[in-house]
Amino acid sequence: MLLEFDxxxxxxxxxxxxxxxxxxxxGRAVGLLGPNGAGKxxxxxxxxxxxxxxxxxxxxxxxxxxxxPLEVRRRLGFAAEGPGRIPGLSGLESVAxxxxxxGLDQRRSMRRAHEMLDLVGLDEARxxxxxxxxxxxxxxxxxxxxxxxxxxxxxxxxxxxxxxPESRDEVLDLIVRLRNGGGPAVLLSTHLLHDIERxxxxxxxxxxxxxxxxxxLDTLRARRPSRFEVRTRGPATPLMxxxxxxxxxxxxxxxxxxxxxxxxxxxxxxxxxxxxxRAGVSIWHLEPRSLSLEEAFMTLIxxxxxxxx
Numbered sequence: 001m002l003l004e005f006d007x008x009x010x011x012x013x014x015x016x017x018x019x020x021x022x023x024x025x026x027g028r029a030v031g032l033l034g035p036n037g038a039g040k041x042x043x044x045x046x047x048x049x050x051x052x053x054x055x056x057x058x059x060x061x062x063x064x065x066x067x068x069p070l071e072v073r074r075r076l077g078f079a080a081e082g083p084g085r086i087p088g089l090s091g092l093e094s095v096a097x098x099x100x101x102x103g104l105d106q107r108r109s110m111r112r113a114h115e116m117l118d119l120v121g122l123d124e125a126r127x128x129x130x131x132x133x134x135x136x137x138x139x140x141x142x143x144x145x146x147x148x149x150x151x152x153x154x155x156x157x158x159x160x161x162x163x164x165p166e167s168r169d170e171v172l173d174l175i176v177r178l179r180n181g182g183g184p185a186v187l188l189s190t191h192l193l194h195d196i197e198r199x200x201x202x203x204x205x206x207x208x209x210x211x212x213x214x215x216x217l218d219t220l221r222a223r224r225p226s227r228f229e230v231r232t233r234g235p236a237t238p239l240m241x242x243x244x245x246x247x248x249x250x251x252x253x254x255x256x257x258x259x260x261x262x263x264x265x266x267x268x269x270x271x272x273x274x275x276x277x278r279a280g281v282s283i284w285h286l287e288p289r290s291l292s293l294e295e296a297f298m299t300l301i302x303x304x305x306x307x308x309x
Contacts, residue, residue, distance in 0.1 A: 001024055003187070005021045005211075007057070008021040016209045020056070031203040034205060040206055044189055048155070049070070060072050063075070077147050079139075094130055094141060095144045120143055154184045200217055228289060229260050230261055246263060247261050
């Protein structure tokens, strides 16, 4: 099991930051998704053994992060939010220094630093002082520093924050290469839905220190089978009018013979056929529609606790 949380609790000054977090997560790339203040960074620090919870358990790669924090950190890499530069060092020196901090000897640290800078696309800038790096280059050198000791799992906290579109694409492409390669698994913490959708196969959605969903990304998109695309022979307006009593939501499209309907949870697709019979409309296409990640996310946080902060 990659990550396992059971009734995890932690409060600061009496205010819950983690409020009974319970989940089991597997996958090559796990997205930790939630609005600012959801508890994502706090949870990552508990995973690293840097914060002790008030209650509950946190197991990372099968190891208890509370009772064995050094063993956990030996097997993890971490790229924190923010610049994280070491002034006065080049990119190569920064990564090699981190390798030595993680227990590698000087020669192996230098060799691994060259390899990691090639991996993150900073091969031509390796000798430049980190003070001259752009924001995107800083993010990539941080990831190289997190990977230098060959961890089993790397934790990335908001790695695309503040990046221009080109730099953001470069960082996301790097995460995809890690996911698809033979290196470490990735835990990506972000509030950006697109980053999760592009890189992750598993997701945990958090809000106000609680878990709203934990599992495969595809299952999250498909978790409301009550949404359907309907296409009629002729204008769909009469059928939409007949469906209003059973529909939670009706959404028109650019075609006058097509619309989307979200049925109430206590109904079935049969009500669409019944409404069509009442309206004298013929249906020639009725298909369940999966939610986009954005729609699924908004549904989740709307179910409990209202809109994101």
